[in-house]
Amino acid sequence: MDVLMLSRLQFAAATMFHFIFVPLTLGLSVLIACMETAYVRTGNETYRKMAKFWGKLFLVNFALGVVTGITLEFQFGTNWSRYSAYVGDIFGSLLAIEATAAFFLESTFIGVWHFGWEKLSPKAHATVAWLVAGASNLSAIWILIANGFMQNPVGYTLRNGRAELTDFFAVITNKYAWLEFFHVIPASLLLAGFFIVGISAWHLLRKSHTDFFQKSFNLGISVALVFGLFTAAEGHIHGNNLSDTQPAKLAAMESHWETQRQAPMYLLIIPGEDGNVLQALPLPGVLSFLAYNDFNAEVTGLNDIPKEDRPPVALTFLSFRLMVGLGTLFIMVAAFGFLMRNRLDKFPLFLKALPFCIPLPYIAIWAGWTLTEVGRQPWIVYGLMRTSDAVSPVGAAEVGFTLVLMTLLYALLGAVGIWLMVKLAKKGPEDHTPIQV
Amino acid sequence: METLMETGSLHYYLAMIWFILWGVLWAVYFILDGFDLGVGTLMPFLARTETEKRAILNSTGPFWDGNEVWLIAAGGVTFAAFPYAYAQMFSGLYMALMLLLFTLIVRGVSFEFRSKVESPAWKKIWDTAHSLCSFLPALLLGVAFGNIFQGIPLDETGFSQAGLFGLLNPYGIAGGVLFVTMFMMHGALWLCIRTTGELKQRAESMATKLWPGVVVLTVLFLAYTAVSTQLFSNYMVYPVLFVILLLPVAGLVLMRTYLGAGRYWMAWASSCLYIGGTALFGVIGIFPAIIPSNPNPAHSLTIMNSASSPLTLQIMLGVAVVFVPLVIGYQFWVYKHFATAMTEDDLHY
Numbered sequence: 001m002d003v004l005m006l007s008r009l010q011f012a013a014a015t016m017f018h019f020i021f022v023p024l025t026l027g028l029s030v031l032i033a034c035m036e037t038a039y040v041r042t043g044n045e046t047y048r049k050m051a052k053f054w055g056k057l058f059l060v061n062f063a064l065g066v067v068t069g070i071t072l073e074f075q076f077g078t079n080w081s082r083y084s085a086y087v088g089d090i091f092g093s094l095l096a097i098e099a100t101a102a103f104f105l106e107s108t109f110i111g112v113w114h115f116g117w118e119k120l121s122p123k124a125h126a127t128v129a130w131l132v133a134g135a136s137n138l139s140a141i142w143i144l145i146a147n148g149f150m151q152n153p154v155g156y157t158l159r160n161g162r163a164e165l166t167d168f169f170a171v172i173t174n175k176y177a178w179l180e181f182f183h184v185i186p187a188s189l190l191l192a193g194f195f196i197v198g199i200s201a202w203h204l205l206r207k208s209h210t211d212f213f214q215k216s217f218n219l220g221i222s223v224a225l226v227f228g229l230f231t232a233a234e235g236h237i238h239g240n241n242l243s244d245t246q247p248a249k250l251a252a253m254e255s256h257w258e259t260q261r262q263a264p265m266y267l268l269i270i271p272g273e274d275g276n277v278l279q280a281l282p283l284p285g286v287l288s289f290l291a292y293n294d295f296n297a298e299v300t301g302l303n304d305i306p307k308e309d310r311p312p313v314a315l316t317f318l319s320f321r322l323m324v325g326l327g328t329l330f331i332m333v334a335a336f337g338f339l340m341r342n343r344l345d346k347f348p349l350f351l352k353a354l355p356f357c358i359p360l361p362y363i364a365i366w367a368g369w370t371l372t373e374v375g376r377q378p379w380i381v382y383g384l385m386r387t388s389d390a391v392s393p394v395g396a397a398e399v400g401f402t403l404v405l406m407t408l409l410y411a412l413l414g415a416v417g418i419w420l421m422v423k424l425a426k427k428g429p430e431d432h433t434p435i436q437v
Numbered sequence: 438m439e440t441l442m443e444t445g446s447l448h449y450y451l452a453m454i455w456f457i458l459w460g461v462l463w464a465v466y467f468i469l470d471g472f473d474l475g476v477g478t479l480m481p482f483l484a485r486t487e488t489e490k491r492a493i494l495n496s497t498g499p500f501w502d503g504n505e506v507w508l509i510a511a512g513g514v515t516f517a518a519f520p521y522a523y524a525q526m527f528s529g530l531y532m533a534l535m536l537l538l539f540t541l542i543v544r545g546v547s548f549e550f551r552s553k554v555e556s557p558a559w560k561k562i563w564d565t566a567h568s569l570c571s572f573l574p575a576l577l578l579g580v581a582f583g584n585i586f587q588g589i590p591l592d593e594t595g596f597s598q599a600g601l602f603g604l605l606n607p608y609g610i611a612g613g614v615l616f617v618t619m620f621m622m623h624g625a626l627w628l629c630i631r632t633t634g635e636l637k638q639r640a641e642s643m644a645t646k647l648w649p650g651v652v653v654l655t656v657l658f659l660a661y662t663a664v665s666t667q668l669f670s671n672y673m674v675y676p677v678l679f680v681i682l683l684l685p686v687a688g689l690v691l692m693r694t695y696l697g698a699g700r701y702w703m704a705w706a707s708s709c710l711y712i713g714g715t716a717l718f719g720v721i722g723i724f725p726a727i728i729p730s731n732p733n734p735a736h737s738l739t740i741m742n743s744a745s746s747p748l749t750l751q752i753m754l755g756v757a758v759v760f761v762p763l764v765i766g767y768q769f770w771v772y773k774h775f776a777t778a779m780t781e782d783d784l785h786y
Contacts, residue, residue, distance in 0.1 A: 070538060073512055077516065077524055077528060084516060088745065092517035092518075095517065097517075097753070098513070099506060100513075108503035111498065111502050111503060112771055112774075114499065116499075119774065165752070394528055398532055420554070
C-alpha cells in the first residue's frame with residue numbers, strides 16, 4: 001500500500017477510536033453536572049452517589065478520549081503536512097483557539113473535579129462539573145467549525161499558494177459546521193442516555209440499588225427520547241443543506257444516478273460503483289422532498305458528477321442507511337422505555353436487551369462520521385484540495401510501522417478501558433465514601 | 438522558501454510577536470509538564486510502599502492533564518501562526534513525534550487505570566508503564582529540540598525526512614539527556630513540596646544529589662552547543678543577549694540555595710526559572726528561524742517565510758490576549774488550592 005492509503009487508514013483508525021470516547025464525554029459530562037445540581041438543590045444523597053458512580057465511569061472514558069485526541073492534532077502535521085501548509089492559516093488557528101479557549105478549561109478542571117470531592121463545597125464542586133461539561137462541548141464547537149471548513153470552505157482566498165483567511169466571521173458562522181454541531185451534541189446526549197439506561201437496566205433486573213438505578217434510568221431514558229427525536233429532526237435539515245453544499249455526497253448516500261425531477265427514493269437498492277445493481281420499490285418524489293422539501297425538485301445524480309469527483313458510493317450509501325435505521329430504532333426503544341419506566345419489572349426481556357443496546361449508538365455515530373468523511377472524498381477540503389495532494393512526503397514503511405503500532409496500542413488500551421468500565425459498572429455505587437490508602 | 442512579508446510591515450511585527458509567544462509557550466510547557474514527567478521518572482527510585490506510590494502519583498494527579506494542554510497549545514500555535522514550520526516540524530520528526538504521542542497516551546491512561554483493580558501485579562504493570570512513559574517523553578522532547586537547535590537537513594521544497602536514527606545523533610542525544618535530568622530535578626523539588634516524612638527526605642536527598650549533575654550537564658551542553666551548532670551566532674552579533682544566560686544560571690544557583698534552606702517552593706520556582714531560561718536561550722539562538730536548516734541555512738523555515746496571514750495572526754493575538762491570562766488565572770487558582778503538602782485525605786483513589 002502507498003503512503004496515501006496508509007495515512008488514510010491511520011487517520012481513520014485514530015479518529016474512530018477517539019470517537020468511541022468523545023460522544024460519551026460530551027453527553028455524560030452534562031448529565032453528571034445535572035446530577036450534582038440536583039444534589040445541591042435537594043440535598044438528596046442519592047444524587048451525589050449518582051454523580052460519583054457515573055463519574056468514575058466518566059473518568060476512565062475521559063482519559064482515553066483526551067489522550068487519543070492529542071494524536072489527532074499532531075497527525076495533521078505528521079501525516080498531512082501538505083494539507084497543514086495549505087490551510088494552516090485557517091484550520092490551524094481553529095485548533096489553536098480550541099486548545100486555548102476550551103481544552104485548557106476542560107483539562108484543568110477535570111483534575112479539580114476528580115480530586116476535589118473533599119476539598120470543595122458541593123456547590124463549588126457542581127460548578128466545576130458544569131465547567132468541565134461546558135468546556136467539553138465548547139471544544140466540540142471549535143473542532144466542528146474546523147471540520148465544517150473542510151466540508152464547506154468559506155471565508156478564504158487563495159494567495160501565496162495557500163488558502164488565507166479573509167473573513168473569520170464567515171468561518172465561525174459556517175452553516176455546515178453548526179448543522180454538524182446540532183447533530184453531534186444531541187446524538188452524544190442520546191448515547192449517554194442509552195449508556196446510563198443500559199447499565200441501570202442490568203442492575204434493576206438484579207434488584208440491586210433499586211432506587212439509585214430507577215432514578216438513573218428515568219434520567220437516561222428521558223434524555224435518550226428527547227435527543228433521539230432532536231437528532232432525527234436535525235438530520236433532515238442537515239440533509240437539505242447537503243443538496244446545496246455537497247451534491248455528490250447527497251447523491252452517493254442515496255446511490256442516486258440519474259439527475260431528475262420528482263426523484264424517487266428506492267426502498268431496495270444494491271449500489272454499485274457505476275450504477276445500481278438493483279433498484280426496486282420506488283417512493284416517487286421522496287428523495288426530492290428529503291433534499292429540498294419539495295416533491296418536484298430536481299436532484300443531481302452521480303452520472304452528472306465527473307467520475308474523479310465521486311465519493312465511494314457503496315460505503316457512503318450503507319453508512320447512511322445504518323445511521324438512519326439505528327436512529328429510528330433508538331426513538332422506538334426510548335419511547336417504549338419512557339412510557340413503561342414505572343412498570344419495568346413487567347418487562348424483564350426489555351431490561352435484558354437494554355445493556356446490549358449500549359454499543360448501538362456508538363455504531364450509529366461511527367456510521368454518521370463515515371458518511372460525513374468518506375462522502376466528502378476525494379476532497380480533503382471540499383472542492384479545494386484533494387486528499388491525494390494533502391499527504392506528507394514520509395516513507396510508507398514509517399507510516400505502516402506506526403499504523404500497526406498504533407492499532408495494537410489502541411486495541412489493547414481500548415480493551416482494558418472497556419473491561420474496566422464493565423467491571424466498575426457491574427460493581428454499582430458504593431454505600432459509603434471509601435478512603436483507600 | 439520565498440518571503441511572505443516585508444521587513445517592518447505590520448505583518449512582520451505580528452509574526453515577531455508570535456515568534457516570542459511561540460517560544461514562551463514551549464517554555465511554559467517544559468516548566469509545567471516537566472515536573473510531572475520528572476516525578477513519574479523518579480517514582481521507581483523513590484517509592485517503597487504502596488502508600489508512597491499513591492502519594493507520588495497523587496502529587497501530580499490534579500495537575501498533569503492541565504499541564505499537558507500546554508503541549509497542545511504549543512503545537513496548535515505552531516500550526517496556526519507558522520503553518521509551514523508546523524508541517525515541516527511534525528512530518529520531518531515523524532518517528533520521534535509518533536513515539537512521543539504513544540508514550541503520552543500510555544502515561545495518561547496509567548493514571549486512570551492503576552487504581553481500578555485491587556491487585557499488586559496490575560498496579561505494578563501501570564506503575565512501570567507510568568515511569569517508562571514519563572522518562573521517554575522527556576528524552577524524546579530533548580532529542581527533538583536538540584535536533585531543531587542543530588538544524589534539520591531541509592531541501593528547497595522545505596520538506597525532508599529525518600528518520601529516527603538520523604535524530605539520534607550525539608547532539609540530539611545530549612539534548613535528550615539534559616532534558617531528562619532537568620525534569621528529574623524539577624520533579625524531585627516538586628515532591629519536596631507535596632510529600633511528607635521519609636518520602637520527602639528521600640526526595641530532598643535525590644534533589645541534592647541530582648543538582649551537581651544538572652550543573653555539569655548544563656555546562657557540557659552549552660560547550661557542545663558552541664562547537665556543533667550556530668546557536669551562539671545571534672549572541673556574538675549582539676553580546677548584550679548573553680544576559681539571557683543569567684536566567685538559567687541564576688535559576689541553578691538559587692535552586693541549590695533554597696533547597697539547602699528547605700524553602701521548597703522557592704527552590705521549585707528557581708527550577709522553573711532555570712528551565713524557562715534554557716528554553717529561551719535556545720529560542721533566541723535559532724531566531725529568526727523556527728526550524729533552522731543544516732547544512733544549508735538558505736532553506737530554513739523562518740518567521741518571514743512560514744507565518745500565517747496578517748488577519749490570522751491578528752485574530753489569534755486577540756484570542757491569546759483574552760484567554761491566556763484567564764488560563765493562567767484559573768491554573769494558578771488550582772495550584773494554590775491543590776498544591777499543598779498532602780495529608781491522608783489526598784491519598785484516596
